[in-house]
Amino acid sequence: MASQDHSNDRSQDRSRAGPIAMAPVAALLVVGFLVPLVLVAWLSLMPERTFGLDAGLTGANYVTAVRDGYVVPLGWSLAFAAATTAICLLVSWPMAKVLARRGSAFALTVTILVALPIFVSESVRLFGTSLFLMPRGGILAGSVNALFGIQIGSILYTKTATLVGLVYVYLPFALFPMILGLAQVPRDQVDAARDLGASGWQVLREVELPNAMPGLLIGGLLVFVLAFGANTEANVLGGQSVAVITKSIDQRFSYAQDWPLGSALTILVAAITAAVVFPVLARIDLDRLLRR
């Protein structure tokens, strides 16, 4: 009886411990994430080319955003994000099946090899990609020419190169959650389905996909959102061939000095991101996914 009371005390204690423990992180998120976004939203309602925050509210920037054709870069960013997500998921699936196997030396080595480049700066990796793809004296074209005496073309500064860069940079973000997800697939269920005569396709659809779905969703979502807001890939590898929305936003803030219009575009990007992120996050059981 006494020990019962004691443990009740403690669980009550713990329900207070949660809010206290999360307070510093919550403060950071409010000051560093929520407040800046609210400020940007407010600034987006200011008249064009003003810098103050008290010039009277207007929706003019959103009208300008649509009228001046910012829908085009927005569309390109969405298209790149969708294509990047699809390719990353397709490439990750067979890899994740290999890497989700525990106790395999091959899987462990490859997992480490795939993880390491995440910590090499995007600028270094994209720089390397452009050096590799450069026409004539580039690593690829130069090597082919030296070895076979053939002059090959280059995809550098095209939309294709941008897509290659996006897939390259964001592949690990699809792969690692997918490995977590596939680790949830019970091995005996797959074996049982096979023993009962299920085809490979049926196993995939009835057993593997449903079990791995949380990991797939998280990975796909992460790639989509990050690729949607990416601008470095398009700048470094796409050159002048394509304008993505974050590049347009950057130009509004820097060269054009039109912060309210830049803010309105920022809010559009944030709203689309939220519309994609919220429904998925609401559905996922994080405790289950992260617990080994």
Add this chain to the structure above:
Amino acid sequence: MSAGDPTREGETLRRAFTALVVVLLYLPIVSVVLASLANTRYMIFPHRVWTIDAYREAIGQYTTADLHATSLKIALLVAILAVALAVPGALAFARFRWRGRRLYQRALLLPIFFPQPVLGLALLVALSAAGIVPDWRTAVFAHLVWVVPIATLVISIRLYGFDPAQEEAAYDLGATRLQAFREVTLPAIAPGIVSGALFAFLLSWSNLPLSMYTTGADTTLPEWLYSRMATNYSPQVPAIAVLSVGASALAVAAFLLARGLWRRAASSPATRATS
């Protein structure tokens, strides 16, 4: 599995595909190394002369040291502060049961599921509204907004694997809350804390999109590389890129060493136990 099993054939194919993708992932990094071994202003590969002159020049330059120093002080501060915030943050995420936990778990993910250049710009707007002139310290703050949630997740994964009954046992033996945390929980999640710090350090070290908008007049390595890629190319640019990667590799090596030492200390008998 019997011989001639179709699943085994599939496995071999999948392994070959995986190996191919890994090779492709490293081509750009290899390309940077190859490009750094030239002495010509324009890259014409294969180089007529292979040399490490670019490294000699780069190492002697003030810029190289200055860039590394800026990136290093930002990344170190980010690692320390991120862990300080993420340890309690992870306890609230994975360990404590409290009302609002589900909401907190999801709110924490939002900065990760958000385009970084957009976050950087939003922070720039906020700084300007607050009248703060951006420099390397504001970049530390910007990195934290993105890194703390990641460090919290890394430590949480470790916490999920920790059995709370161990802590209960300590309470039953008369330990106070602080004692139980220090003697039982902390050692158990220490590997997660070290990984969290390493993640924070490396992610800050290599970050471009947040630094781009929040460092003001200061310049980090990734920013400098980004600006020099297009204009003013010379073999020194890839050489400094290689040096920066080498520096982060050193951090990883230090981490592995620390972990090895920790394991040895933890497995050696009779360190704590009593008192």
